[in-house]
Structures are given as structure tokens and as C-alpha cells.
Amino acid sequence: MRINVFINFKVKIIILLVIALVISFFVYSIIIKFYVDSYLESGSDLGRGEKIFEFYNTKIDDSSNKIYYLGHSSMKEDIDANLIDNLNDSFKNYNLGNPASTPLREVIEINSIINSKPKAVVIGVGYMSFSNNWLFPYDQYALISKYADLKKNNELILIYNETYREFLGMNKFKLLMYKRKFIYPATNYKINLLRYKFLGAEKPYSYKNYNGDFKSEGILLQSNESYNPEFINLLRNKKSFYEYFVPSETNIEKYSFEFIIQRLLENDIKIIIVKIPLNPDLLEKISNESKNNFDAFLNGISRKYNITILDYTSSYSNFYFYDGHHLNINGKKTFSKNLGLAVMRIVGEV
Amino acid sequence: MLFNTIQFAIFMILVVLAIELFKKNKLQLVILTIASYVFYYFDGGFLVVLLLFTASLDFFCGKKIYESKSAKKKKFFLFISIIGSLGILAFFKYANFTINIANHVADIFGIAPPLKLLNILLPVGISFFTFQSMSYTIDIYRGDLKPASSFLKYMLFIAFFPQLVAGPIVRASDFLPQLNDKRILILGKNLKIGLTYISWGIVKKLIFADNFAPFVNSIFADPMGFSSFYIIIGALAFGIQIYCDFSAYTNIAIGCARIFGFTFLENFNKPYFARNPSDFWRRWHISLSTWLKDYLYIPLGGSRKGKFRTYLNLMITMLLGGLWHGAAWNFVVWGGYQGGLLATHKFVTDRINFKNFFNKFINEKTRNIFSIIIAQYFVFLGWLIFRVRDSSHLLYSIKKFILVDFFSDVSGIISFCIQNKFIIFLILLFFYLHILSYKIKNIIERINSLNLWYWFLYIIFVMLLLFIFTPNLNTAFIYFQF
Numbered sequence: 001m002r003i004n005v006f007i008n009f010k011v012k013i014i015i016l017l018v019i020a021l022v023i024s025f026f027v028y029s030i031i032i033k034f035y036v037d038s039y040l041e042s043g044s045d046l047g048r049g050e051k052i053f054e055f056y057n058t059k060i061d062d063s064s065n066k067i068y069y070l071g072h073s074s075m076k077e078d079i080d081a082n083l084i085d086n087l088n089d090s091f092k093n094y095n096l097g098n099p100a101s102t103p104l105r106e107v108i109e110i111n112s113i114i115n116s117k118p119k120a121v122v123i124g125v126g127y128m129s130f131s132n133n134w135l136f137p138y139d140q141y142a143l144i145s146k147y148a149d150l151k152k153n154n155e156l157i158l159i160y161n162e163t164y165r166e167f168l169g170m171n172k173f174k175l176l177m178y179k180r181k182f183i184y185p186a187t188n189y190k191i192n193l194l195r196y197k198f199l200g201a202e203k204p205y206s207y208k209n210y211n212g213d214f215k216s217e218g219i220l221l222q223s224n225e226s227y228n229p230e231f232i233n234l235l236r237n238k239k240s241f242y243e244y245f246v247p248s249e250t251n252i253e254k255y256s257f258e259f260i261i262q263r264l265l266e267n268d269i270k271i272i273i274v275k276i277p278l279n280p281d282l283l284e285k286i287s288n289e290s291k292n293n294f295d296a297f298l299n300g301i302s303r304k305y306n307i308t309i310l311d312y313t314s315s316y317s318n319f320y321f322y323d324g325h326h327l328n329i330n331g332k333k334t335f336s337k338n339l340g341l342a343v344m345r346i347v348g349e350v
Numbered sequence: 351m352l353f354n355t356i357q358f359a360i361f362m363i364l365v366v367l368a369i370e371l372f373k374k375n376k377l378q379l380v381i382l383t384i385a386s387y388v389f390y391y392f393d394g395g396f397l398v399v400l401l402l403f404t405a406s407l408d409f410f411c412g413k414k415i416y417e418s419k420s421a422k423k424k425k426f427f428l429f430i431s432i433i434g435s436l437g438i439l440a441f442f443k444y445a446n447f448t449i450n451i452a453n454h455v456a457d458i459f460g461i462a463p464p465l466k467l468l469n470i471l472l473p474v475g476i477s478f479f480t481f482q483s484m485s486y487t488i489d490i491y492r493g494d495l496k497p498a499s500s501f502l503k504y505m506l507f508i509a510f511f512p513q514l515v516a517g518p519i520v521r522a523s524d525f526l527p528q529l530n531d532k533r534i535l536i537l538g539k540n541l542k543i544g545l546t547y548i549s550w551g552i553v554k555k556l557i558f559a560d561n562f563a564p565f566v567n568s569i570f571a572d573p574m575g576f577s578s579f580y581i582i583i584g585a586l587a588f589g590i591q592i593y594c595d596f597s598a599y600t601n602i603a604i605g606c607a608r609i610f611g612f613t614f615l616e617n618f619n620k621p622y623f624a625r626n627p628s629d630f631w632r633r634w635h636i637s638l639s640t641w642l643k644d645y646l647y648i649p650l651g652g653s654r655k656g657k658f659r660t661y662l663n664l665m666i667t668m669l670l671g672g673l674w675h676g677a678a679w680n681f682v683v684w685g686g687y688q689g690g691l692l693a694t695h696k697f698v699t700d701r702i703n704f705k706n707f708f709n710k711f712i713n714e715k716t717r718n719i720f721s722i723i724i725a726q727y728f729v730f731l732g733w734l735i736f737r738v739r740d741s742s743h744l745l746y747s748i749k750k751f752i753l754v755d756f757f758s759d760v761s762g763i764i765s766f767c768i769q770n771k772f773i774i775f776l777i778l779l780f781f782y783l784h785i786l787s788y789k790i791k792n793i794i795e796r797i798n799s800l801n802l803w804y805w806f807l808y809i810i811f812v813m814l815l816l817f818i819f820t821p822n823l824n825t826a827f828i829y830f831q832f
Binding site (some may be wrong): 016 | 536537538539541542545772802805806809810813814816817818819820821
């Protein structure tokens with residue numbers, strides 16, 4: 001006699017419902033694991049999240065003289081750490097720049113940075129860093145949530161508001177569910193990759209695989225071109241530059257920046273602040289008020305904590321730029337060399 | 351408490367378990383009643399007392415109307431009931447709207463300082479439970495209904511949680527007979543059909559409505575400067591969003607009720623296959639349109655008092671129907687627009703027999719397709735009025751919807767479609783499914799009648815779709831605000 005004779009219809013429905021839930025969740029997890037995670041690691045800039053914390057962990061026992069370069073995409077795209085290594089072999093340089101990053105975003109990494117004991121930290125900043133109108137990288141906050149551990153970190157709780165806490169405080173299950181938003185971009189990316197491979201279409205616009213050595217990897221924007229042809233049009237049509245406006249009063253970004261400075265100094269880590277190079281075409285669009293507020297804030301920090309500022313804001317002509325604040329390959333080589341020499345000189349004096 | 355949340359799933363499981371655990375009918379009714387008022391309390395807080403007040407007043411008035419011998423007394427208690435119900439609705443929903451109008455008028459004539467707006471919250475679902483309660487006393491007054499046999503049953507009828515906050519507007523004559531003295535049994539067959547309804551509703555809400563919401567918001571936040579193509583796609587997307595959102599709520603409400611063995615009438619019947627404005631209102635929000643017909647249009651005289659009065663009655667009914675949706679001018683205009691469509695359609699069809707006229711040139715199928723396309727053009731134009739609240743934005747959107755200008759910008763259309771391919775895919779998928787549901791009558795019943803193992807595969811498929819396509823942010827049902 002078949003067993004289901006003994007199970008009444010209602011119980012059967014409930015059992016099937018539970019099994020359906022388990023099966024569908026299992027299939028979903030598989031999709032995320034093998035389809036989305038591979039895209040996040042190799043097809044998007046979001047793969048940095050996991051890699052950077054792994055990087056810090058591997059450097060804890062590395063006693064060499066490490067110099068970290070922090071900042072947003074300008075630092076990431078514009079610095080060739082291998083080239084700087086060749087300038088002086090007593091230092092190991094690491095480009096830890098992160099697209100769309102701001103001091104607030106960098107606060108999450110501060111404990112890991114300190115634990116990995118760098119000799120110096122070079123922090124690149126631009127107007128966007130303190131405007132508080134830059135992109136809010138929700139996805140980055142979500143994907144590094146397992147490293148943030150808000151419960152153990154009172155400092156973070158004080159800095160981040162409820163919205164940030166929601167992303168940073170995701171548990172494993174919530175993060176798994178959150179990752180469904182990447183199914184669509186992953187599909188898009190994979191279709192474009194196939195079109196590139198088999199139909200000779202344009203290579204998909206994405207980061208290369210982060211190789212984890214944080215030297216000069218995964219270049220998105222750079223090319224040999226001295227200008228992105230779309231940039232001039234974009235600049236011409238752009239009506240507002242609010243994301244470059246630095247207010248005179250303090251804000252969460254300025255507060256976070258000072259917090260990072262204090263924490264690094266408390267741990268005897270040398271700090272150098274770098275004003276990133278900007279394309280003169282973009283620079284002339286930024287208001288004097290914003291420029292003055294930016295300078296006043298950084299000069300105040302420099303005086304208060306006795307920190308050197310290297311100013312490259314207007315150092316390069318538009319010949320060296322790919323767009324508004326990303327250098328082309330030629331610009332990258334020049335800037336990396338100039339900055340590397342300046343940093344070695346300062347750090348070497350310590 | 352939103353249907354599309356884990357909290358509701360837990361709430362529902364607890365209520366079902368409680369009904370299973372307690373076998374006495376009276377106790378089961380008490381559980382359902384308490385659960386319904388707790389459900390309301392989650393969203394409405396202390397405003398749950400309004401629900402209790404409306405229930406008490408109309409139960410009392412209904413009883414008095416039924417017991418009164420004289421017509422005068424009956425009228426008096428009906429008057430008390432209607433004034434009570436409408437008074438609460440008017441105060442909570444329309445007081446600030448009225449003050450705004452008064453201030454505007456006063457400002458024009460410079461006659462008085464502006465009145466202060468009242469600091470009042472709009473109780474969730476007030477429009478639904480008020481109409482439901484009013485129909486109860488009116489039906490008793492008309493002699494169509496006997497009063498509820500107990501206050502407990504009436505309290506449950508007014509507040510039964512599946513349909514409490516966004517309908518359908520259930521009639522006492524449909525629901526009260528279902529509250530008999532037999533034990534409420536959670537049967538396997540009811541569980542299966544209930545879950546089928548719920549799953550279908552959740553798919554509509556989470557996959558269609560919630561994915562359209564950000565796109566629609568981005569189009570209509572500031573439509574100025576958009577070409578006709580954007581506006582038309584925006585209107586299409588909003589039409590699908592509001593249908594999927596509202597009909598999803600109804601599906602879930604019907605499904606939840608079915609699990610307890612209760613039956614609600616369908617609230618939608620493939621509205622985007624309507625062939626004319628009257629047909630649309632026979633298919634869209636059926637419980638509201640029949641309510642308006644039975645308790646407003648017919649008492650106003652319906653079509654019995656001459657042609658002009660018919661048109662006027664249609665206009666009045668739809669204007670008030672529009673106002674029912676919310677205290678804002680765009681709802682009034684939308685109601686007037688719908689009334690105008692109904693009156694115009696009646697006016698034209700009274701004079702011209704389109705069927706005979708067109709049958710000379712085209713076959714019936716082609717004529718029907720043309721009728722649907724023309725009718726839906728006006729329906730989606732109406733959705734612009736419903737959605738866009740800023741008057742300059744609305745005028746611009748209507749202009750772009752009517753005077754199409756995108757033929758010269760083919761590359762712009764292509765790049766828009768590439769950028770929004772998921773939305774375009776969803777629009778096409780929706781219309782495919784809508785056509786499918788037109789061909790396959792009563793698709794939910796068909797799914798329910800599948801062999802258990804196929805049904806199991808359907809449930810797995812739906813759950814997987816939900817895991818994959820649900821947006822990360824939960825959004826409330828649009829009709830919650832009404």
C-alpha cells in the first residue's frame with residue numbers, strides 16, 4: 001500500500017509547500033553561488049569588497065615597509081604601484097583605491113588597515129571626497145557587511161546612520177537575498193562577453209579580474225587616448241557640478257576623514273594627503289567657493305595634525321587626462337613617478 | 351502589515367493554526383475577529399477605534415432599521431448610519447482638502463486669513479470599510495438583507511483582515527451567510543486553491559508591480575522634456591503597475607479567505623480587454639463599480655429619467671468615484687474624465703450602431719481588436735491623470751500622449767529600449783500573459799485543477815521567480831492610500 005494513502009490531502013499540501021520552498025531556495029542559492037558570485041568577482045568592481053579584507057589579513061604578518069594608497073577611482077586608476085616599487089626597493093607600495101569611495105566608505109577598512117601595520121598611508125582626495133553628494137555605494141556596503149561586524153564596533157555605529165547600518169548590518173541570509181539584484185547585470189555582462197567572443201562586438205565595459213595584489217590591476221577607464229571623446233560632450237552638457245561642491249561647514253565626510261587621520265596617527269602610521277590631479281577643463285567649472293572650502297579644510301587638518309599635503313590638482317594639462325579626473329596611460333606613468341618620488345622622500349625622512 | 355512581507359506570512363500561519371486548534375465555531379469567530387483588529391492595529395494604531403466605532407454604529411442602526419415599524423424611524427436610523435460613516439470618512443479623508451480649497455477661495459477674494467490645516471492621519475482602508483458598512487444599513491433599509499445575527503459576526507464582516515485595507519468591498523449579503531454556525535474547517539482543497547490565488551497575486555505584485563514602480567517614478571517625477579515615447583511607455587508601465595498591484599492584493603485577499611473556507615467575488619476581469627468605457631468598469635474594481643451603481647447611480651435615477659439625466663448621473667457617479675480614491679484634484683479630474691467617457695460612449699452608441707456599421711467592412715474579430723485598442727488608448731490616457739499630480743507635468747504628459755512626436759527620433763527610441771530592456775521585456779510579458787489569461791478562462795482555477803505534482807512544480811517555479819525577481823525594497827500596495 002502506498003504511504004500517501006495515510007497522509008491526508010491537507011498535510012500533503014503543507015508538506016509540498018515546505019519542500020517547494022526548500023527546493024526553490026536551494027536552486028536560488030546555486031544560482032547566486034555559481035552565476036552571480038563569479039560575476040561579482042571578475043565582471044564588476046564589486047569584487048574588491050572581499051579581496052581587500054583578504055589582502056589586509058595576509059599583510060598582518062608581513063613586516064616589510066608597506067605604503068598604502070587610499071582614495072576613490074582617481075587613485076585607483078592613476079597610480080601604478082609596480083612603477084613606484086621600482087623607484088625604491090625598500091618599500092612595497094599597494095594601490096588600494098576604490099571607485100566612488102569617500103572617507104565615510106574608507107572608515108570601514110580602518111581597523112584592518114591598522115592591523116596590517118603599514119609604514120605610511122597616502123590618502124588621495126578630491127572635491128568629491130567632501131561634498132557628501134557623491135554616489136552612495138549601497139552595493140559595496142552590502143557586500144562587505146560580513147567584515148563590518150557592527151555589533152563589535154561601536155565606532156562604526158556612531159558614524160553610520162540607520163541607512164548605512166542596514167546595509168552594513170546584513171546577516172548572511174539577507175546578503176544572499178540581496179545578491180539577487182546582480183542576476184540581471186550578471187546576465188547582461190555574460191551576454192556581452194559572448195557577443196564579444198563570438199560576434200566581435202565591443203568588449204564589455206567592466207573591470208578585469210581583481211588579481212588581489214593591489215598593484216596596478218583592473219584598469220577600467222584608461223587607454224592611450226588623450227581624451228575620452230564623450231567627455232567633452234558630457235562636460236559641455238553638464239549643468240550642475242553639485243557633486244564637486246565642498247561646503248564650508250563640517251559634514252559626515254569631513255568628520256570621517258578626520259576620524260581616519262586620528263586613528264592612523266594614534267597607531268604611529270605616517271600620513272600623506274594628496275590632492276588628486278584634475279583636468280583643467282573640469283577644474284574651471286568648479287566654483288571658487290568650493291575650492292576655497294576644500295583648501296581651508298585640508299589646510300586646517302594639515303596644521304592640526306602636522307601632515308604633509310601634496311597638491312597635484314593643477315599639475316597636468318588636459319593632454320594627460322582621459323576624462324575629468326582620470327589620467328590616461330601616459331598621465332598615469334608620469335603621475336605615479338612624480339608621486340612615488342615625493343612619497344619616498346617624505347617617508348624616507350621619517 | 352503588508353501581504354508581501356514575512357510578518358504577514360507568520361501572522362497568517364498563526365491564525366490558521368489557531369483556527370485548527372480551536373474547534374468551536376464561536377471561538378473560531380472570536381479568533382478571526384481579534385486577529386483582524388490586531389492586523390488593523392499594525393497599520394492604523396489607535397485608529398482601530400474608528401473601525402470599532404463604525405462597526406458599532408452601523409450594527410446598532412441596522413438593527414434599529416430592521417426592527418422599526420414606521421418608515422420615518424427607518425429613515426432616521428439610516429440617516430444616522432450614513433451621516434456617521436460618511437462624517438468619519440469626510441473628516442479624516444477630506445477635511446484638509448476642503449480647508450485648502452477654502453483657503454484658496456479666501457485668498458482669491460482676500461476675505462479671511464488662511465485656516466490652519468488639521469493634524470490628522472488618514473486611517474488605512476477607511477474608504478473600503480466605510481462603503482462596506484454603509485451598504486449593510488442601506489440593504490437592510492431596502493429590505494434586501496436581515497441584520498447580522500450577532501455583533502461578533504458584524505465586527506468580523508467589517509474588519510475581516512484579508513480584505514480590510516484594500517478591498518474588495520464585500521457586501522454583507524455575500525459574507526454574512528458564510529458566517530454560519532458550522533465549524534470553520536481548513537480543508538486541503540481550500541488550502542490548495544487559496545495558495546494558488548496567493549501565489550498568483552504575489553507574482554503580480556512582486557515581479558510586475560514592484561519592478562515597474564521605480565521606472566514609473568523616474569518618468570513621472572519630472573516628465574518635462576521627455577518625448578512621447580517615454581510618456582507612452584510610462585503610461586503603459588503605470589497601467590500595468592496599478593493593475594498588477596491592485597489585482598494582486600485582491601488575489602491574495604481572495605486566497606487568504608479561501609483558506610478559511612470563505613469566498614469573495616472577483617474584483618477584476620481582464621480590464622485591458624475592455625472594448626468600451628462601460629465594459630472597462632464592468633471589469634475594473636468590480637466591487638467599487640457595482641457599489642457605485644447600486645448605491646449612487648441607480649438612486650440618482652440611473653437611466654430612467656431621460657437621456658440628459660443619464661449623462662448627468664454618470665458624471666456625478668464617476669466624479670464621486672474619483673474623489674473616493676483620494677482627496678486630490680487629479681482624482682476628481684480622473685473621475686470626471688471617466689464619467690465623460692461613459693457619457694460620451696452612451697451618447698454615441700445611442701445614435702450609431704457601430705456593430706452594424708463596421709460589420710459591412712471588417713469581420714467581428716478585427717472589429718473587436720480595434721475596439722479594444724481604442725478603448726485602451728483612453729484608459730491609459732486616464733492613467734496619466736490618475737498618476738501625475740502636478741498640473742503642468744500632467745498637461746505636458748497629455749500633450750505628448752496625444753500628439754506623438756517620436757517618429758523622427760528612432761535612434762533615441764532604440765537606445766531607450768536598450769537601456770530599459772528589462773522594463774520592455776516585462777511590458778511584453780505582461781501583455782502576453784494577459785492575452786493568455788483571456789484565452790484560458792479562469793487561469794487560477796485551471797492551475798488549481800492541475801495534478802498535485804504539476805501544481806507542486808508550479809509552486810516551485812513561482813517561489814523561484816520570487817527569489818530571483820523580487821526587488822530588494824518592499825513597496826506598499828498603491829490602493830492602501832485610498
